Amino acid sequence: MSNAPLLEVKDLRKYYEVKSFLKAPKAVKALDGVSFSLARGKTLAVVGESGCGKSTLAKTLMLIEEPTSGEVFLEGKAMSALPAADWRKSVQMIFQDPYSSLNPRKKALDIIAEPLVIAGGLSKDEIYDRARKMMQKVGLRPEFEQRYPHMFSGGQRQRLGIARALMLQPKVLICDEPVSALDVSIQAQVLNLLMDLQDEFQLSYLFISHDLSIVRHIADDVLVMYLGQIMEKGPRDRVFANPQHPYTRALLASHPDLTAMKGPRATLEGELPSPLNPPLGCPFQGRCPYVMLVCRDIRPPLYEVDGRRSACHLHAPDLKAGEASGSKPEIARRDGILTASL
Ligand SMILES: Nc1ncnc2c1ncn2[C@@H]1O[C@H](COP(=O)(O)OP(=O)(O)O)[C@@H](O)[C@H]1O
Ligand SMILES: [Mg+2]
Known part of the structure; x- marks a missing residue:
C-alpha cells in the first residue's frame, strides 16, 4: 500500500468577519495557514485548546465552511473543483454528540441507509441489505433496527453515527471529539471499534481530541x-x-x-x-x-x-x-x- 498522501491540506485559512456596532469589522483567524497531509490508513490527531480552530478545520474539510484561502486535495483532486456530492462520498464525519446530528424522528436502519438513498443508483433492497450489514459491523444488534436515536445509549448512538458515516465507503473519516461525551469504559469500546474499522476499510482518520492519552494511544x-x-x-x-x-x-x-x-x-x-x-x-x-x-x-x-x-x-x-x-x-x-x- 502506497504511503502517498491521500489528503493534502495546503496553507488553509478561514477568517470569520465579526461586525460590532460602530466599529470596523474584524477578522477571527480561526485557521491561519495550516498545511499537512494524511496518508491512507493512518490517523492524524489534531490537538490544542478550545478555540484553536480544530472544529473549523473539520467544518472546512466537510464543506460546511468555505475556506478564505488555501486548498485541500484528495488523491490530487482539488476540493474546490469537485462537486460537493463527490467530495462527500470520500470524506465523512462523526461528531462529539451524535444525538444532535441524527434525525430524532427516523429509525436506526433508515438513518444508516439514508446516505445511500440520497446518493441514488441502488435498489432499496440492496441499500437496506448494506445498512443491515453495516449495523452488524459496528456492533448494533438486528433488533435495534426499528429504534429511534433517543432509545440508544451514548455509545450505541456513536456506533449509529459511525455506521451512517461509513455507508458511502469514504476514504477519510473526520472524528471531532468522537468519544469525549462518553463514559471512560465506553470510550475504549468505541475507540477499539474505530481502530478495527480502520484496518478493515483502510480508512484515514483526522482525529480531533483534547485527550492526550487517547491521542497517544491511537495516533500515527x-x-x-x-x-x-x-x-x-x-x-x-x-x-x-x-x-x-x-x-x-x-x-x-x-x-x-x-x-x-x-x-x-x-x-x-x-x-x-x-x-x-x-x-x-x-x-x-x-x-x-x-x-x-x-x-x-x-x-x-x-x-x-x-x-x-x-x-x-x-x-x-x-x-x-x-x-x-x-x-x-x-x-x-x-x-x-x-x-x-x-
Ligand atoms: N461562525 C463563526 N463566526 C465567528 N467566529 C467563529 C465562528 N466559528 C468559530 N469561530 C471562532 O473561531 C475560533 C476557532 O473556533 P473552533 O474551530 O470552534 O475551535 P475549537 O474547535 O478548536 O475549539 C474561535 O475563536 C471561535 O470563536
Ligand atoms: Mg471544537
Missing part, C-alpha cells in the same frame, strides 16, 4: 494547533517522547505518564489571547517561558527538527546562546533541538 501523527496555526507536527512517538515546541511541552507537562520529557515542566499559564486580536509574531509569545525579542515581531517558520516540524525561533540555526536565556528559565539546545530545561 500529531498536529498541535494554537490560535489557528500549527505549532508542531510529526510522528506521535517523536512528539510525545521529546516535544519540541514550548507549547507542546507545556501541554504535555501535566501528563508525566505520557512523556519521557526531561527537565522541569513549565505548565501552561495565562490566558489564550483573543483570536480577534492575535499578537504579531508568534501566537504563543504571551505564555511562553522562553519568549525572545524576535518572537514579538516575526512569526516563526516550521523548522524541521529531530524528525518533526516545530514553529519556534529557538530552533533557528543562527540563534545565539545568550538570546535564549536572560532571566528566563533556560533551555538546553543543541543543533536547534531542545533537550531539557534547567
Whole structure:
C-alpha cells in the first residue's frame, strides 16, 4: 500500500468577519495557514485548546465552511473543483454528540441507509441489505433496527453515527471529539471499534481530541494547533517522547505518564489571547517561558527538527546562546533541538 498522501491540506485559512456596532469589522483567524497531509490508513490527531480552530478545520474539510484561502486535495483532486456530492462520498464525519446530528424522528436502519438513498443508483433492497450489514459491523444488534436515536445509549448512538458515516465507503473519516461525551469504559469500546474499522476499510482518520492519552494511544501523527496555526507536527512517538515546541511541552507537562520529557515542566499559564486580536509574531509569545525579542515581531517558520516540524525561533540555526536565556528559565539546545530545561 502506497504511503502517498491521500489528503493534502495546503496553507488553509478561514477568517470569520465579526461586525460590532460602530466599529470596523474584524477578522477571527480561526485557521491561519495550516498545511499537512494524511496518508491512507493512518490517523492524524489534531490537538490544542478550545478555540484553536480544530472544529473549523473539520467544518472546512466537510464543506460546511468555505475556506478564505488555501486548498485541500484528495488523491490530487482539488476540493474546490469537485462537486460537493463527490467530495462527500470520500470524506465523512462523526461528531462529539451524535444525538444532535441524527434525525430524532427516523429509525436506526433508515438513518444508516439514508446516505445511500440520497446518493441514488441502488435498489432499496440492496441499500437496506448494506445498512443491515453495516449495523452488524459496528456492533448494533438486528433488533435495534426499528429504534429511534433517543432509545440508544451514548455509545450505541456513536456506533449509529459511525455506521451512517461509513455507508458511502469514504476514504477519510473526520472524528471531532468522537468519544469525549462518553463514559471512560465506553470510550475504549468505541475507540477499539474505530481502530478495527480502520484496518478493515483502510480508512484515514483526522482525529480531533483534547485527550492526550487517547491521542497517544491511537495516533500515527500529531498536529498541535494554537490560535489557528500549527505549532508542531510529526510522528506521535517523536512528539510525545521529546516535544519540541514550548507549547507542546507545556501541554504535555501535566501528563508525566505520557512523556519521557526531561527537565522541569513549565505548565501552561495565562490566558489564550483573543483570536480577534492575535499578537504579531508568534501566537504563543504571551505564555511562553522562553519568549525572545524576535518572537514579538516575526512569526516563526516550521523548522524541521529531530524528525518533526516545530514553529519556534529557538530552533533557528543562527540563534545565539545568550538570546535564549536572560532571566528566563533556560533551555538546553543543541543543533536547534531542545533537550531539557534547567
Ligand atoms: N461562525 C463563526 N463566526 C465567528 N467566529 C467563529 C465562528 N466559528 C468559530 N469561530 C471562532 O473561531 C475560533 C476557532 O473556533 P473552533 O474551530 O470552534 O475551535 P475549537 O474547535 O478548536 O475549539 C474561535 O475563536 C471561535 O470563536
Ligand atoms: Mg471544537
